[in-house]
Amino acid sequence: MTQEADAIVVGSGINGLVAAAELAQAGWSVILIERNAEIGGFIATEERTLPGYLHDTFSSWHPMFVTGLAYGALGEMLHQHGLEYRNTDKWLMASVADDGRVTLAHRDPERTVAEFTHPEDRSAYCTMLQRLGENRESIGGLLTSEMRSLALVRHISDLIQSSGLRRAEWWLRAAATSGRGYARRDFRGDEVDHLYAPWLLHAGLSPDNAAGGLMTSLFAATLHGAGLPVVAGGAGRFLAAFDSLLASLQVQIETGCEVERIVVANGRAIGVETAGRILRARRAVLASVTPSALYRRLLPESAIDSDLRVEAARFRHGRAALQVHVALSQPLGWTDSRLEQVPLI
Numbered sequence: 001m002t003q004e005a006d007a008i009v010v011g012s013g014i015n016g017l018v019a020a021a022e023l024a025q026a027g028w029s030v031i032l033i034e035r036n037a038e039i040g041g042f043i044a045t046e047e048r049t050l051p052g053y054l055h056d057t058f059s060s061w062h063p064m065f066v067t068g069l070a071y072g073a074l075g076e077m078l079h080q081h082g083l084e085y086r087n088t089d090k091w092l093m094a095s096v097a098d099d100g101r102v103t104l105a106h107r108d109p110e111r112t113v114a115e116f117t118h119p120e121d122r123s124a125y126c127t128m129l130q131r132l133g134e135n136r137e138s139i140g141g142l143l144t145s146e147m148r149s150l151a152l153v154r155h156i157s158d159l160i161q162s163s164g165l166r167r168a169e170w171w172l173r174a175a176a177t178s179g180r181g182y183a184r185r186d187f188r189g190d191e192v193d194h195l196y197a198p199w200l201l202h203a204g205l206s207p208d209n210a211a212g213g214l215m216t217s218l219f220a221a222t223l224h225g226a227g228l229p230v231v232a233g234g235a236g237r238f239l240a241a242f243d244s245l246l247a248s249l250q251v252q253i254e255t256g257c258e259v260e261r262i263v264v265a266n267g268r269a270i271g272v273e274t275a276g277r278i279l280r281a282r283r284a285v286l287a288s289v290t291p292s293a294l295y296r297r298l299l300p301e302s303a304i305d306s307d308l309r310v311e312a313a314r315f316r317h318g319r320a321a322l323q324v325h326v327a328l329s330q331p332l333g334w335t336d337s338r339l340e341q342v343p344l345i
Helices: 014-025 069-080 109-113 119-134 136-144 150-176 179-186 191-202 212-226 235-248 291-298 306-313 337-341
Strands: 004-010 030-033 043-047 054-058 091-096 102-106 252-254 259-265 268-274 277-287
Touching (some): 014 030, 014 069, 014 235, 043 235, 054 235, 069 235, 091 337, 109 119, 119 136, 119 191, 119 212, 136 212, 150 212, 179 191, 235 252
Parallel strands (some): 004 030, 004 277
Antiparallel strands (some): 043 054, 091 102, 268 277
């Protein structure tokens, strides 16, 4: 078994999988280390209720993945290694209010707004989607850039140049506005609030948290554009495709192997220690782990700037999400028959 590689990737969640694949595709030798028995992090298909009932735990739908840069770089190869998505071109999702009112979203925005009560909300919704489409690259760059980076400044500059100062100010307000505040400010009815408040919770935001206004626009545009792709056969097939791809790229995967520390010399990460072994990294160590694990356990204290150490100590995880999996003997019976055709309610 190889004890040295160009890069060592710690953690095999989606970020670790993508990093290992892209580095190997670029010609680097890679060792991927995972402490659990299987790769994937929160991506899995498991029997959680009754024998024969398979459930996608945590990761179920992949609209954000298929619209991301990683899918653009690796998607074709993943499909060659067995990945298959199923999707819908019809009804996407629905929300059922406490009083029984049903709000539906269709893959076609025009079909969606046709269900809205107020005509002015129909035009406002289409304007929201158009506005995001015109600035999608800059907005995407803002969301994926480090807070203290020139890239962030560049994307802000691009947004101002492409849309003007007034429109850029609108985006900044959207980023500072909660989802509830955005829906009440820009829409007369409650359809947008009903449809996208659950998605804000999915992203770790409450309806009253800042950034909800921006995320509402982003979720709406993503869902209309990409739909709700689900892996045929379960999310475990997604991991099987990655496993096959990584094997074809000669990535060495070690599971059931926990990294105890990152080895640092002369201010540079040169390897990791695991199970009494030192695995050497000639070029880089990538740690797909939490800030607490990286700065408070894996890295030696002498390798961390004092200010960064204080920031890491203040790190707190975001809001948790709860899933309840059930085994059904038959499809649910809805009082509104339209819901029988909706994949996500």
